[in-house]
Amino acid sequence: MKVEKLKPSEQLCKIMSRIYDSKLTTVSGGNLSLKDQEGNIWVTPSGGDKGRYEISDILKILPDGKIEGTKKPSVETGIHQSILADRPEFKAVVHAHPAGLVAVSLLRELPETMIIPQVANSVKNIRLAAYGCPGSEELRNNVAKEFKENKQTNVAILENHGAFVASKIGLRDAFGIFKDLDFSIRIQAKAQNFLGKRPNLISQEQLEHYNNASCPKVETFNQAEIPEKEMQLRELICDFCERAYRRDLFTQNIGVISSRLNSHSFLITESGADNAQLTVDEVVKVRGVAVEEGKIPSKSVTLHKKIYDENPDINAIIMAAPENAMVFAVTDLEYDLKTIPECYIVLREDITKFPFGATINQQEDLAQYFKLKSPVAIVENDCYICTGNSLFNAFDKLEVVEFSAAAVINAKLLGSELKPINQDQVKEIKNKFGIF
Ligand SMILES: [Zn+2]
Numbered sequence: 001m002k003v004e005k006l007k008p009s010e011q012l013c014k015i016m017s018r019i020y021d022s023k024l025t026t027v028s029g030g031n032l033s034l035k036d037q038e039g040n041i042w043v044t045p046s047g048g049d050k051g052r053y054e055i056s057d058i059l060k061i062l063p064d065g066k067i068e069g070t071k072k073p074s075v076e077t078g079i080h081q082s083i084l085a086d087r088p089e090f091k092a093v094v095h096a097h098p099a100g101l102v103a104v105s106l107l108r109e110l111p112e113t114m115i116i117p118q119v120a121n122s123v124k125n126i127r128l129a130a131y132g133c134p135g136s137e138e139l140r141n142n143v144a145k146e147f148k149e150n151k152q153t154n155v156a157i158l159e160n161h162g163a164f165v166a167s168k169i170g171l172r173d174a175f176g177i178f179k180d181l182d183f184s185i186r187i188q189a190k191a192q193n194f195l196g197k198r199p200n201l202i203s204q205e206q207l208e209h210y211n212n213a214s215c216p217k218v219e220t221f222n223q224a225e226i227p228e229k230e231m232q233l234r235e236l237i238c239d240f241c242e243r244a245y246r247r248d249l250f251t252q253n254i255g256v257i258s259s260r261l262n263s264h265s266f267l268i269t270e271s272g273a274d275n276a277q278l279t280v281d282e283v284v285k286v287r288g289v290a291v292e293e294g295k296i297p298s299k300s301v302t303l304h305k306k307i308y309d310e311n312p313d314i315n316a317i318i319m320a321a322p323e324n325a326m327v328f329a330v331t332d333l334e335y336d337l338k339t340i341p342e343c344y345i346v347l348r349e350d351i352t353k354f355p356f357g358a359t360i361n362q363q364e365d366l367a368q369y370f371k372l373k374s375p376v377a378i379v380e381n382d383c384y385i386c387t388g389n390s391l392f393n394a395f396d397k398l399e400v401v402e403f404s405a406a407a408v409i410n411a412k413l414l415g416s417e418l419k420p421i422n423q424d425q426v427k428e429i430k431n432k433f434g435i436f
Pocket residue numbers: 029030076095096097134161162
């Protein structure tokens with residue numbers, strides 16, 4: 001069941017285990033809150049196993065301050081209460097200590113928030129809250145002050161601690177902002193380490209153009225029954241989506257999959273779908289220029305359609321922004337394909353970088369670019385587009401993209417200069433694996 005449809009106590013358990021499973025907290029760190037329609041605030045308890053909370057562990061704080069539950073509330077409950085009281089538009093708050101957010105908290109600096117569009121759009125007027133001992137009135141006041149005095153602010157970094165993220169939509173949304181910001185900081189750290197300078201940023205103007213591009217109004221069709229073959233493909237898309245999420249190739253919000261059904265129709269993930277638990281209902285059928293009634297496909301749907309129309313051999317497309325590979329998308333560093341034979345065999349000869357916004361204003365160029373020798377494209381500060389003759393094949397490319405990028409970054413950390421395979425060795429690979 002969708003997280004948003006669960007009871008508040010179930011949502012807290014679900015999101016806390018999602019935070020833990022995403023390696024964004026230890027078993028003992030972090031706390032969550034969610035305000036329900038009656039004004040009750042549901043909070044996680046103090047201590048316990050953050051990866052394995054049960055509904056009976058969750059506490060309910062009534063508007064009159066009375067607490068229902070068997071456990072002691074989290075030591076930071078006061079901060080949650082202050083944020084939710086001072087900014088009544090917020091419904092949920094997430095707090096934990098993941099490595100990216102803690103890194104900037106140790107430097108007592110604010111991270112760049114214009115590296116990827118998802119963070120540029122969701123993080124507003126990020127603030128730095130002064131240090132205070134965990135559980136103290138001082139820390140409560142320091143954090144509350146940032147949210148109270150800055151009416152746009154939805155994220156505060158706590159000096160030498162972690163971050164608080166609040167959402168007007170709900171707990172899953174707060175987690176999404178929290179995760180994507182931490183992810184963006186990790187990209188920033190790796191890019192800066194590699195390059196010795198700050199990564200390329202998206203300008204406000206570019207962001208506005210990107211946001212204003214909406215799907216053209218299209219016809220819809222009603223599909224009463226889903227044929228068996230189509231259902232199998234929907235299930236396969238869900239399977240690969242969940243796998244991409246589990247392997248940190250997708251985040252909850254970032255990542256799109258589509259797959260061709262036949263010459264005139266394909267399936268694509270729904271706009272705003274939860275990549276952590278995509279269901280077959282969140283996959284949208286596109287037939288000609290019409291889409292399944294009642295559903296909104298990913299905003300990249302027109303690009304996918306153009307790629308399929310232009311390339312009859314392409315049967316699957318995955319758009320993703322994995323952490324290591326993104327270092328090459330947010331800097332001017334070239335993605336080197338001549339690292340190991342597997343990289344060259346799977347990704348072939350060319351990975352071209354397209355400018356930010358190309359998914360909107362260079363769709364024809366992108367559609368014509370994809371060939372057997374160039375199955376993957378980079379869109380600066382946005383994503384990798386991996387194509388293949390099957391979902392497995394496109395997913396394989398995505399994994400090789402990320403693994404090879406991680407290897408190159410590790411090589412850089414080891415300190416010596418990378419030695420690529422040479423032209424003769426490339427020729428040998430081509431002959432052996434029939435690459436022409
Ligand atoms: Zn904390």
